[in-house]
Amino acid sequence: MTVLAYTAAGRWGGRLTSRPLPLEDAGLTELSAEERAVLSRIWLHRAAMERRVADSFEVIRGALERRRAPDELVALAVRAVDDEHRHTELSRLVASRFAGRELPLPERLVLEVPKHASASPELRDSLFVVGQCVFNETTASAFLETCVGTARGALARAALRELLSDEIDHGRIGWAYLASLDAGTRAEVSRWLLPMAYLNLRLWKQESPADPAYREVYAEHGSPSQATIHEALVEALRALIVPGLRELGLRTRPIEAWLDAGAFTDRAPTEFA
Amino acid sequence: MASKLFHTLVGFGISLGVAVACGGTSQTQGIGDDGAAGDGTQPPDAGTDAPPDAFCDASWPTTKGQPEPPLECVDPLGECAHLGYPPRCGTLTAPWTCDSIEMAAFCVEGAWSCEPNGRVPASDCRCWGPIPEGYVCTANGLVPASG
Numbered sequence: 001m002t003v004l005a006y007t008a009a010g011r012w013g014g015r016l017t018s019r020p021l022p023l024e025d026a027g028l029t030e031l032s033a034e035e036r037a038v039l040s041r042i043w044l045h046r047a048a049m050e051r052r053v054a055d056s057f058e059v060i061r062g063a064l065e066r067r068r069a070p071d072e073l074v075a076l077a078v079r080a081v082d083d084e085h086r087h088t089e090l091s092r093l094v095a096s097r098f099a100g101r102e103l104p105l106p107e108r109l110v111l112e113v114p115k116h117a118s119a120s121p122e123l124r125d126s127l128f129v130v131g132q133c134v135f136n137e138t139t140a141s142a143f144l145e146t147c148v149g150t151a152r153g154a155l156a157r158a159a160l161r162e163l164l165s166d167e168i169d170h171g172r173i174g175w176a177y178l179a180s181l182d183a184g185t186r187a188e189v190s191r192w193l194l195p196m197a198y199l200n201l202r203l204w205k206q207e208s209p210a211d212p213a214y215r216e217v218y219a220e221h222g223s224p225s226q227a228t229i230h231e232a233l234v235e236a237l238r239a240l241i242v243p244g245l246r247e248l249g250l251r252t253r254p255i256e257a258w259l260d261a262g263a264f265t266d267r268a269p270t271e272f273a
Numbered sequence: 274m275a276s277k278l279f280h281t282l283v284g285f286g287i288s289l290g291v292a293v294a295c296g297g298t299s300q301t302q303g304i305g306d307d308g309a310a311g312d313g314t315q316p317p318d319a320g321t322d323a324p325p326d327a328f329c330d331a332s333w334p335t336t337k338g339q340p341e342p343p344l345e346c347v348d349p350l351g352e353c354a355h356l357g358y359p360p361r362c363g364t365l366t367a368p369w370t371c372d373s374i375e376m377a378a379f380c381v382e383g384a385w386s387c388e389p390n391g392r393v394p395a396s397d398c399r400c401w402g403p404i405p406e407g408y409v410c411t412a413n414g415l416v417p418a419s420g
Contacts, residue, residue, distance in 0.1 A: 049334065131332065144337065175289075191322070195324075196332070268329075
C-alpha cells in the first residue's frame, strides 16, 4: 500500500536504514493507549514533513546545478532527495509501531519556496542553499541531537540516530557551498542572514507549540518538551550557525545582537538589520 | 555536545567546500581544535541593510517538529486520528490565491474537510496574501501580468 520513493541509488542501496530497526521496544508496552496515539500522530506528521523536504531538496539541487556548484555537492543534494523519502517511510513506520497498526502516508504538504524577491536570480539560488542547508538542516541536526539525548525507547533512539546521520550530511551541503563562494557573493549573502535566521527560528518555534497535555514520557520516545526544543533551537544559532558563518567571514553582528536581545520571534528584528 | 556537532557538521562541511572549490580559492581560515571560530574579525558591511521584504518572506519548511493544532479543537471525537494531523486550509480570495491565514481542516465524518466558509485545501493555493501590482496568480504561482 505504501509507495516507496527511495531507490537503490540511495544511501543504503535501497534499504530503508543502515541497520534494521529494533523489533522489540519494551517501553511501548508501558505507554497508555492515549500516549501511543499522541506519539503516533507526532511521528506521522513528521513523515509528512519529511516528504515535503524531499521537494525542498529538488529545488536545492536545481539551484546548485544552475550555480555550477562542485559535482560533489550536487551529488549530495541528489542523495538528499532520496534520504528524505526514506525519512518519510521511516517516520511512517515508527508512527505505525506506536499505533499498533499499519498507517497510511499522511496527505502531502505544500511546499512554499522563499521568494527572496529583491535578490538577483543568481543570488536567490545561493540564498536557497544557505536557507535550506545552513539554517534549516543545521537546526534540524541540533533538534535531532536533542531528541536523541532525551530518548530512551529503543525504537525512537534507533530511528532518530538514522535521521540525524543523514541530516548532518544535508547541513554540510550548505556549509560546503558557502565555503566555495567568492568573498563578494558572501558579502551579498550577509545582508540576508538576519532575516533568514529570524524566519527559520520563528517557523521552528511555530512547529513546536506548547502542549498543555504534554507528558514527560513523550521525550523518551523522541518528542521533547517545548522548552527543551526552543532552548536547542537558539543554541543551534549560537553554537553552530553563527560561529560557522563568522568562520567564513560573513557578517554575523546583526544575528548576535538579536540573539543577545532574546532571539524574539513575535516581530521582525528590523532594528538589528 | 554542540562543539562535537559543530566539528562534525559545520567544520566538516566548510572543509569539504574548500576541498571541492576550484583551486581552493575559498577564503576561510582553519577551524581550531577547540572549535573557536576564526580570528573573530568581521568583514565590512555589504553597504546596505537587510532588504525590507526579506523579513516577510517564507522560510524553508522544517523537517521535524511537534505538530499543531491541539487535535481536540478539530477532531474532538478522534474520528480522524488514523489520518494523522489535519491538512492546512486557506480561503480563496482570487483564482489560485488565498488569504495569508492558514487554518487546519476539521474532521467531518471520518475525513479531513476544509469546509465550511469556502475554504479550500492549501494545496489548491498557489499564492498567499495580496498579489503585488503587475502580477497575477496562476496554477504555476506568481507570474508577471504581461507574461
